Amino acid sequence: xxxxxxxxxxxxxxxxxxxxxxxxxxxxxxxxxxxxxxxxxxxxxxxxxxxxxxxxxxxxxxxxxxxxxxxxxxxxxxxxxxxxxxxxxxxxxxxxxxxxxxxxxxxxxxxxxxxxxxxxxxxxxxxxxxxxxxxxxxxxxxxxxxxxxxxxxxxxxxxxxxxxxxxxxxxxxxxxxxxxxxxxxxxxxxxxxxxxxxxxxxxxxxxxxxxxxxxxxxxxxxxxxxxxxxxxxxxxxxxxxxxxxxxxxxxxxxxxxxxxxxxxxxxxxxxxxxxxxxxxxxxxxxxxxxxxxxxxxxxxxxxxxxxxxxxxxxxxxxxxxxxxxxxxxxxxxxxxxxxxxxxxxxxxxxxxxxxxxxxxxxxxxxxxxxxxxxxxxxxxxxxxxxxxxxxxxxxxxxxxxxxxxxxxxxxxxxxxxxxxxxxxxxxxxxxxxxxxxxxxxxxxxxxxxxxxx
Numbered sequence: 001x002x003x004x005x006x007x008x009x010x011x012x013x014x015x016x017x018x019x020x021x022x023x024x025x026x027x028x029x030x031x032x033x034x035x036x037x038x039x040x041x042x043x044x045x046x047x048x049x050x051x052x053x054x055x056x057x058x059x060x061x062x063x064x065x066x067x068x069x070x071x072x073x074x075x076x077x078x079x080x081x082x083x084x085x086x087x088x089x090x091x092x093x094x095x096x097x098x099x100x101x102x103x104x105x106x107x108x109x110x111x112x113x114x115x116x117x118x119x120x121x122x123x124x125x126x127x128x129x130x131x132x133x134x135x136x137x138x139x140x141x142x143x144x145x146x147x148x149x150x151x152x153x154x155x156x157x158x159x160x161x162x163x164x165x166x167x168x169x170x171x172x173x174x175x176x177x178x179x180x181x182x183x184x185x186x187x188x189x190x191x192x193x194x195x196x197x198x199x200x201x202x203x204x205x206x207x208x209x210x211x212x213x214x215x216x217x218x219x220x221x222x223x224x225x226x227x228x229x230x231x232x233x234x235x236x237x238x239x240x241x242x243x244x245x246x247x248x249x250x251x252x253x254x255x256x257x258x259x260x261x262x263x264x265x266x267x268x269x270x271x272x273x274x275x276x277x278x279x280x281x282x283x284x285x286x287x288x289x290x291x292x293x294x295x296x297x298x299x300x301x302x303x304x305x306x307x308x309x310x311x312x313x314x315x316x317x318x319x320x321x322x323x324x325x326x327x328x329x330x331x332x333x334x335x336x337x338x339x340x341x342x343x344x345x346x347x348x349x350x351x352x353x354x355x356x357x358x359x360x361x362x363x364x365x366x367x368x369x370x371x372x373x374x375x376x377x378x379x380x381x382x383x384x385x386x387x388x389x390x391x392x393x394x395x396x397x398x399x400x401x402x403x404x405x406x407x408x409x410x411x412x413x414x415x416x417x418x419x420x421x422x423x424x425x426x427x428x429x430x431x432x433x434x435x436x437x438x439x440x441x442x443x444x445x446x447x448x449x450x451x452x453x
Contacts, residue, residue, distance in 0.1 A: 016083060040317070088309045101288050108238075114283055120276075220326055246380040376391050
């Protein structure tokens with residue numbers, strides 16, 4: 001992507017799709033991947049918002065407004081950018097940032113937290129608009145960034161094992177149907193394995209009576225609530241810098257790395273600028289800062305046809321807009337599903353992205369630094385209010401500088417040689433590109449405060 005002479009924001013390098021091209025590229029694989037990405041975003045991560053809202057004693061209307069903006073606002077942003085750039089760009093809320101907000105709401109009122117949201121949004125926008133974040137990301141070794149992504153995605157694989165042993169009647173059939181379809185590429189092209197696994201799991205849940213009640217207890221339609229901001233030194237000190245680092249380095253860094261590994265060219269400055277700009281109005285209805293997500297984008301680009309990934313993102317975006325409008329009913333349904341279903345579906349869906357992250361992170365230069373980055377990320381440590389993925393990159397780069405000196409001199413921090421990666425259907429090229437710019441991830445079966453992304 002080329003940058004504007006006035007702004008550092010990257011320009012589109014592909015022509016915008018026509019309506020007939022969108023429908024031409026819209027196949028079962030893209031619909032399935034888009035819906036699975038939506039289900040993921042509307043399941044485990046929702047629990048983090050609900051936990052934060054409970055910590056701050058927010059009213060049902062305030063909580064519904066938060067979820068309304070998180071889906072509808074980000075859905076519109078995702079749909080617009082995906083269309084303009086003809087490449088997948090899924091934006092949702094920052095999960096570790098939501099955890100930070102939940103901790104702050106214990107001793108700060110919601111109005112003060114919203115004031116900190118606004119300040120963070122302005123800072124994040126300026127980092128992208130000036131091009132500063134692009135320069136920072138350009139010097140980060142891509143293998144270390146992908147090792148961070150692997151550390152974040154690892155939890156999904158572990159949760160799948162936990163779900164399979166804890167609720168085998170529900171999870172094992174989902175795994176078996178996924179494996180059976182994945183082993184038959186022609187059949188998988190017609191019946192997307194992850195989507196079919198989700199349908200099987202839903203049917204088993206209903207038949208066995210595991211579906212909870214109270215789906216419509218909070219109504220069906222959402223109503224946004226204006227939250228007047230208050231600017232306090234305590235809230236600014238506690239939230240602004242950690243939130244900004246979480247968004248521009250950890251969250252957007254994940255999303256950029258995942259999309260680059262799938263062969264796309266997302267703009268680093270663009271991601272930061274739009275994350276900040278859109279977060280300004282969304283903060284006024286209670287939303288934490290938005291970001292370019294890692295896990296959701298990984299699910300969207302899981303299909304073998306790179307040129308059609310943008311349509312899967314459009315499916316996710318359209319679904320997110322609908323979820324925003326009917327957020328009370330949709331969230332009620334997802335929370336009524338057993339935790340093993342959410343963990344099992346997320347784990348199945350993330351198997352290929354997890355494998356690709358390991359291959360991209362440990363098959364190139366800076367292997368020692370990548371290992372340290374992975375270990376720190378998995379540790380779930382928190383320092384100065386900033387979660388483990390950021391420190392994984394920091395310590396990984398430091399170790400790479402001192403312990404991978406030959407690699408450092410021989411290999412600049414540019415894209416490593418593309419290596420074939422088996423996606424279960426056909427071979428795809430995985431390339432991490434930093435020439436243009438540089439999940440949170442949840443465990444639905446555990447305490448939301450352990451979530452990182």
